[in-house]
Amino acid sequence: LAPAGEAAPRPDVANIAHRGSSGAAPENTIAAIRLGLAQGADVIENDIQRTKDGKLVILHDASLARTTDVEQVFPGRLSYDVGTFTLAEVKRLDAGSWFAPQFAGERVPTLREWVAAVGQRAGMLMEAKLPELYPGIERDIDKELRSMGEFQRAVKAGRVTMQSFNHVWLRSYADLAPDVPVGLLFGTRPTEVDLTLAAQWADQVNPALGVIQESDVARIHQLGLETNVWTVNGGQDMQRAIRWGVDGIITNYPQVLEEILRG
Ligand code: G3P
Ligand code: CA
Secondary structure, eight states: OOOTTSOOOOOSOEEEETTTTTTTSOTTSHHHHHHHHHTTOSEEEOOEEEOTTSOEEEOSSSBSTTTSOHHHHSTTOSOOBGGGSOHHHHTTSOSSTTTOGGGTTOOOOBHHHHHHHHTTSSEEEEEBOSGGGSTTHHHHHHHHHHTOHHHHHHHHTTOEEEEESOHHHHHHHHHHOTTSOEEEEESSOOOHHHHHHHHHHOSEEEEBGGGOOHHHHHHHHHTTOBOEEBOOOSHHHHHHHHHHTOSEEEESOHHHHHHHHTO
């Protein structure tokens, strides 16, 4: 406890906006990035996929159907997967109206637009989503990112991580980009073998909060790794993660987390 009259220091926990401030704006859009920054997020998270013509875009689901008006704009297509659309087609879609009318006209950003929007204003937690669908995407991502000054500056400042649930893919990216820290995503509790293997080449182990215990956080730190937990939207869960000493909390509600962190 801080002495009477003095505010306790803000815990050293990164406030990570999941797909941007996706509780209050359409996920993975520039509007969601801007809102996350305004609400005090330290880091913005994303999901990277690839179009039919090889352009990198920010989208969570393999399909465009949930978060755009693709079914109205392109009725009767056999597939609505982003990998079957060109970037020009994707850019015709409204990625905001499904969430709320005031976001009409938001677009699916390219990776380039996303990096430019975050710039030096926050850290970048990038996720290669379903990379097994996109052979060679590690080379595309590396080439695109390295051509951007904002990315190079962010790497130098230690403000970038690449993460994935596909650990084999992540290893191939790590080999290509040894200067970019990498994080292994886990939807189930990582075993001791998972953790010791991770410590040999990765920088972060990022599990769902609901699958781990406090002792896992201590073990991850003992192995010299960091941990960011997801997707933590309730105040009590945020408090628990802070007590456990995680390095970052990935949330749809960065404003709520910021209020808790500031006490
Ligand atoms: O950053 C962690 C989290 O985003 C992983 O799950 O499905 O939201 O990409 P998902
Ligand atoms: Ca993600």
